[in-house]
Amino acid sequence: MASARTGPPRQTQSFAWLYDPRTRGIILQIALLVGVAAFFIEIALNTAANLKAQNIATGFGFLDRTAGFDISQTLIPYKSTSTYGQVFWVGLANTLLVAAIGIVLATMLGFTVGLARLSSNWLVARLATVYVEIVRNVPLLLQLLAWYFTLLIALPLPEAALQLPLGIGVTNRGLYLPAPVWQQGLGAVLIALLVGIAVSVAIGKWAKRKRLATGAQVSAFWFCFVAIVLPPLLVFLAYGAPLSFDYPKPGRFNLEGGIVLLPELIALLLGLTLYTAAFIAEIVRSGIEAVPRGQKEAAAALGLRPWQVQRLVVIPQAMRVIIPPLTNQYLNLTKNSSLAVAIGYPDLVSVFAGTVLNQTNQAVEVILITMGVYLAISLLTALLMNWFNARMALVER
Amino acid sequence: MRHPILILASVAGIIILANATHARSSTLDEVKKRGDLRCGVNIGLAGFSAPDDKGEWTGLDVDFCRAVASAIFKDPTKVKFVPLSAKERFTALQSGEVDLLSRNTTWTMSRDTQQGLAFVGVTYYDGQGFLVRKSLGLKSVAQLAGSSICMQTGTTNELNVADYFRTRSLSYNPVVFEKNEEAVAAYNLGRCDAYTTDASGLYAQRIKLADPAENVVLPEIISKEPLGPAVRQGDEQWVNLVQWTLFAWLNAEGLGVTRENVDEMLTSGNPEVRRLLGTEGDYGRGIGLDNDWAYQIVRNVGNYGQSFERNVGMGSRLDIARDQNKLWKDGGLHYAPPIR
Numbered sequence: 001m002a003s004a005r006t007g008p009p010r011q012t013q014s015f016a017w018l019y020d021p022r023t024r025g026i027i028l029q030i031a032l033l034v035g036v037a038a039f040f041i042e043i044a045l046n047t048a049a050n051l052k053a054q055n056i057a058t059g060f061g062f063l064d065r066t067a068g069f070d071i072s073q074t075l076i077p078y079k080s081t082s083t084y085g086q087v088f089w090v091g092l093a094n095t096l097l098v099a100a101i102g103i104v105l106a107t108m109l110g111f112t113v114g115l116a117r118l119s120s121n122w123l124v125a126r127l128a129t130v131y132v133e134i135v136r137n138v139p140l141l142l143q144l145l146a147w148y149f150t151l152l153i154a155l156p157l158p159e160a161a162l163q164l165p166l167g168i169g170v171t172n173r174g175l176y177l178p179a180p181v182w183q184q185g186l187g188a189v190l191i192a193l194l195v196g197i198a199v200s201v202a203i204g205k206w207a208k209r210k211r212l213a214t215g216a217q218v219s220a221f222w223f224c225f226v227a228i229v230l231p232p233l234l235v236f237l238a239y240g241a242p243l244s245f246d247y248p249k250p251g252r253f254n255l256e257g258g259i260v261l262l263p264e265l266i267a268l269l270l271g272l273t274l275y276t277a278a279f280i281a282e283i284v285r286s287g288i289e290a291v292p293r294g295q296k297e298a299a300a301a302l303g304l305r306p307w308q309v310q311r312l313v314v315i316p317q318a319m320r321v322i323i324p325p326l327t328n329q330y331l332n333l334t335k336n337s338s339l340a341v342a343i344g345y346p347d348l349v350s351v352f353a354g355t356v357l358n359q360t361n362q363a364v365e366v367i368l369i370t371m372g373v374y375l376a377i378s379l380l381t382a383l384l385m386n387w388f389n390a391r392m393a394l395v396e397r
Numbered sequence: 398m399r400h401p402i403l404i405l406a407s408v409a410g411i412i413i414l415a416n417a418t419h420a421r422s423s424t425l426d427e428v429k430k431r432g433d434l435r436c437g438v439n440i441g442l443a444g445f446s447a448p449d450d451k452g453e454w455t456g457l458d459v460d461f462c463r464a465v466a467s468a469i470f471k472d473p474t475k476v477k478f479v480p481l482s483a484k485e486r487f488t489a490l491q492s493g494e495v496d497l498l499s500r501n502t503t504w505t506m507s508r509d510t511q512q513g514l515a516f517v518g519v520t521y522y523d524g525q526g527f528l529v530r531k532s533l534g535l536k537s538v539a540q541l542a543g544s545s546i547c548m549q550t551g552t553t554n555e556l557n558v559a560d561y562f563r564t565r566s567l568s569y570n571p572v573v574f575e576k577n578e579e580a581v582a583a584y585n586l587g588r589c590d591a592y593t594t595d596a597s598g599l600y601a602q603r604i605k606l607a608d609p610a611e612n613v614v615l616p617e618i619i620s621k622e623p624l625g626p627a628v629r630q631g632d633e634q635w636v637n638l639v640q641w642t643l644f645a646w647l648n649a650e651g652l653g654v655t656r657e658n659v660d661e662m663l664t665s666g667n668p669e670v671r672r673l674l675g676t677e678g679d680y681g682r683g684i685g686l687d688n689d690w691a692y693q694i695v696r697n698v699g700n701y702g703q704s705f706e707r708n709v710g711m712g713s714r715l716d717i718a719r720d721q722n723k724l725w726k727d728g729g730l731h732y733a734p735p736i737r
Contacts, residue, residue, distance in 0.1 A: 054491060054513035055630050069555045070562075070571045080559040145579075152586040172587055173545055173570075253544040253590045254570065263588065264572070341550075344574045344583065350550065354484055354575065358551035361512040363488050 047364060062360045063088070069355060071346045073262055084356050091348035092373060098268055098347065099334040099377070105273040106333060107326075110280025117285045128281065136278040141339050143275060148267035148343040155263070158254050167247040167258070175261040176248035185239030192231040200224035264345035268337065276333045280326060287322035288314060319392045327385035331378045338374075348373060424628070424635040425469070425685050428496055433475045436462035437495035440480040442577070443601040444709035444717075445501050445521075454478045458499040460704040461520055461626055463697060465497060465642050468690040473697040482576060483551040487512055490629060497639060499626040501595065503553045508627070517640035519625040520701075521709075522721045522730050524618035525557050526596035528603060531613050533590065538617045542567035547580045547589035549573070554594050557620040581605065595622045600715045638684040645691035647733035648673055649700035651724055656699035659692060672736050680736055691736070701731070 017023050051058050063085035070080045075093040078086055116128035135143070155172035156162050162170040169176035200223070207220040236242070248258035291314050299313040300306075341350040348370060357366040428434050438446035438458055446456040463473035479495050490498045491513050501523075502508075504516040527546075529535050538561065548554050550573045562569050572589055574580040581602045584592035592602065599614045606612055628639050649655075652670050654662050662670055671677035674695075675688030684690070698704060702724075706712040710719060723729025 051513075053631065055511075056491060056513035057511045068559055070559045070569075072571050072573065080563055149582065149586065152583060152588050157587045251543050253541075256543065341575045342579065344572050344579065346573065350573070350575070354550050355555065355573070358484050358487070359507075359556070361487050361491075361508075 051364070057360070057362060058365070059362075060365055062356075062362055062365070065360075067356070067359070069359075071351055072344070073265065073346055084360065087356055088348070088352050088369070091346065091351040094346055094351075095334075095337055095340075095348040096377075098265070098272065098337045098340065098345070102269055102272040102276065102333050102337065103330050105269065106276040106280055106329070109273060109277035110329075111284050113277060113281035114284025114288070117281060118288060132278045132281050135274055136282075140271060140275050140336055141342060144267060144271040144339055144343055147270045148264065151263045151267050151270075158250075161250065161255055167245065169248045169255045169258070171255060172263060173254050173260075174263055175266065176255045176257075177259045177261070178245035178247045179257070179259045181244045181246055183242040183244065185235075185242035188239065189232050189236045189242075192235040193228070196228040196231045199227040203227065262345070264340070264343050267343055268340050268345045272333055272336060275336070276329050279329050279332075283322055283325045283329065284318070287318035287320075290321045291317045316392070317394070320389075320394060323385060323389045323392060327382055327389075330381050330385065334377055334381065335374060423685075424496055424632045425638060428469060432470075433477045434462065434466045434469065434497065435477050435479055435495045436465070437479045437481045437486055437489050437498040437500055438462065439500045440482060440576070442501060442598060443604060444597070444713055444715040445601065446478070446480075446499075455708065457520060457704055457708045458501060458626075460698045460708065461499045461643070461646070462497065464646055464694045465639060467693040467697040468638070468642050468645075468686055471687075471689075471693045471697075483549055484575060487514065490514065490627065493629075496635075497626060497628055501598070501624045502627060503595075503622045504625050504627075505553060513630050514627045515630045515636050516625050516627045517636060518643045518733075519623040519731070520643065521597060521624040523595040523597050523622040523624050525554050525593060525620040525622055526599050526618050527615045528584070528592045528599045528612055529590060529615060531611050535615060538615055538619055539565060539567065541569060541591055543569065544590035545570040545572055545588065547572045547574065547584040547592045549577050549580050549594065550575050552594070553620070553622065558593060561619050577602070595624065597624075597709065597715075597717060600709075600717050604714055634685055638686065641684055641736075642690075642694060644733040645673060645694055645736065646698075646701045646704075647724065647731050648736060649691065649695045650702040651726065651733070654695050654700060655703060656695060656697075659695045663692070669735070669737075678737075 048058060064083050067082055067084050067087045068080055071078060071087070071090055073094055074090050075097060076086075076089055078090045113128045113131060116124050117132070119125045119128070152172045155170060158171045158173055160171075161176075164170060167178040200220075203220045203223050207218040210216065210218050246257050248255040248260075250256075295313055295317065296309055299309040304312065337347055338349040340347040341354055344350075353366055353370040357363055360366070436459075438454065438456075441447045442456070442458075444456055446454060446458045449455045459478065462476045462478065466476045467473045469475075479489065481489050481495075481498075481500060486498055486500055486502065487508070489495050498514075499520075501521070502516075503523075504519065508514050509516050527538055527541065529541070535541065542562070542565075546558060546569055548558065548571065555571070555573060558569070558571065572580075572583060574583065577594070577598075581592060583589060585606055592599070594602070596614065596618060603609050603612055603614070626639060626643065628635055630636075648669075652667070652673060654670060654673065659674070663674055663676055665671060665674075668677060672680060674692040675681060675690065679688060681688040681690045699707070702719075705719065705722060709715045709717045719729065721730045723731065725732040
């Protein structure tokens with residue numbers, strides 16, 4: 001390339017542009033771009049042509065056709081006469097449910113175990129270490145199968161259902177909870193609750209402003225507690241306790257009525273939570289250990305109590321180290337939830353990329369949609385966590 | 398980056414390569430060149446396709462693969478078995494990973510016409526049944542209303558159950574697994590009241606349960622499940638070859654040609670037997686094989702009835718009666734067109 005600059009000074013004017021490195025660069029890049037685009041278009045056309053040649057149906061019209069099969073857990077309305085498109089939404093809702101609950105539980109457990117790893121109590125620290133080392137070194141699929149079949153073996157059969165207080169029933173077909181039945185007046189109770197929350201948020205802000213202005217510690221806890229609990233309680237009683245429950249009752253084969261948490265869901269949540277929490281624990285531990293010792297000592301020297309040192313000085317700084325890898329774990333958990341198919345939980349991969357793909361046999365379309373969905377979920381999670389990370393970042397003053 | 402021409406040439410080369418897959422050569426030529434038949438079978442279904450204690454694949458579906466290999470190579474061992482789950486099977490056939498799918502697969506219209514598959518016939522007339530615990534004392538499927546039912550994903554069974562209960566306005570709780578083993582294990586541990594699949598599969602799975610005698614197959618059959626081999630559409634020679642392998646297999650039984658007497662039968666005066674075994678006529682040429690193609694099938698795997706009895710019938714652990722899987726002249730449904 002260098003020769004272009006130092007080459008013969010006067011080329012024929014019409015070809016001079018050919019020797020300009022900038023122009024050449026642009027031409028090359030355009031050529032490459034066209035080449036890559038042509039490559040992918042060719043793949044798409046070739047696929048379509050081959051599918052047609054093999055007499056395999058193509059297109060997205062199948063989404064409007066009747067599915068014809070049933071699904072064990074549906075968060076949104078679904079019947080076997082619904083469409084394949086509806087199956088997609090049912091599967092997506094089930095995936096999001098597991099991902100959301102799993103992320104919350106794994107974060108709580110992960111932080112607890114991470115702190116336990118650093119505990120000065122020898123036993124607690126060792127137990128946490130053993131947990132982390134065992135759980136994160138055994139393949140997740142095996143753990144899921146182990147949890148699932150353990151639950152099926154350990155829990156009682158429906159005819160010997162374990163009846164707990166509050167009408168809760170436990171069998172190996174699921175955990176049965178009483179379902180609240182919506183009645184006249186419950187809406188007013190909810191509104192009262194929302195008002196109470198709004199009031200206590202306002203009280204909290206006022207207390208913080210006062211503390212910053214005067215330095216006086218104002219304890220708003222009891223005010224908030226009363227504000228949240230009292231109004232809904234009064235409205236509830238005023239309407240004559242407008243809430244009843246649909247209790248699970250023994251049926252011919254299973255307990256009937258109430259809300260059912262399927263053993264597949266419980267096993268999947270157990271497996272995903274315990275597995276991911278082990279990784280989160282390590283992230284939390286490394287984040288806390290990354291905060292220089294001097295910070296703690298300085299905080300202690302200022303007279304802060306140990307829990308204040310942790311909460312006000314150590315954790316905020318540790319979070320900067322923790323959040324980026326934590327995002328990774330959230331994405332992993334979401335993607336790992338696709339192992340659900342092994343234990344019969346109807347997630348997106350199981351019902352859509354599994355059953356629908358098999359019924360319609362439109363593998364290309366179904367897999368494209370499924371991959372697109374996981375990509376979108378992951379990008380959204382990452383976006384959210386980046387925003388959170390930016391908020392938590394150290395602000396230099 | 399000094400030669401943009403080179404880059405463009407390589408891109409063009411890739412496009413040409415991609416286009417090359419448009420043209421497919423004949424499946425028979427590919428199989429012959431490769432030296433073995435790739436046959437998609439069930440991962441493990443006793444009597445149909447399962448590895449035995451020596452690691453050899455055995456079963457009715459497996460025997461059909463060996464029959465096709467015998468017709469082509471005169472050697473039943475020239476088969477590479479590719480175990481496939483219900484979910485993977487069609488994609489594996491379409492993508493060319495297997496030449497032939499012989500995996501207890503129900504012949505349905507959508508599979509035959511919209512999925513690029515061609516079914517060649519029926520190796521086993523089946524129907525969907527239910528396995529339940531004897532202690533429940535059930536008599537019919539309708540009594541399963543409100544129960545939990547374990548099954549495998551990607552099967553016609555899943556759809557049949559939904560139809561059955563919906564048309565009767567009954568409810569049930571499906572528990573659907575990707576693999577049969579997991580569905581059976583869950584049933585075994587009491588996750589479900591019933592396990593459903595094709596009746597043949599129920600008998601095959603029952604012998605694997607903790608206590609087979611405590612479980613019964615309900616007498617009611619809720620669907621038609623004609624199970625048969627399938628190939629890709631678009632290669633008529635291959636479709637014919639696989640189809641006539643099945644017909645020869647059935648005709649051999651009808652004519653009383655067995656693995657044991659096939660060599661004596663070569664001198665038979667019966668023109669039907671002579672045409673089957675290739676001592677008369679030129680029937681192999683039409684499917685691209687030698688005239689002794691059917692002789693090789695019978696010599697290596699026996700006729701259909703022999704394979705049936707050995708794998709799933711009274712001579713096997715499954716102990717299934719032949720019933721509708723008898724030949725037409727014995728009161729069954731198997732009826733193969735004549736070789737002539």
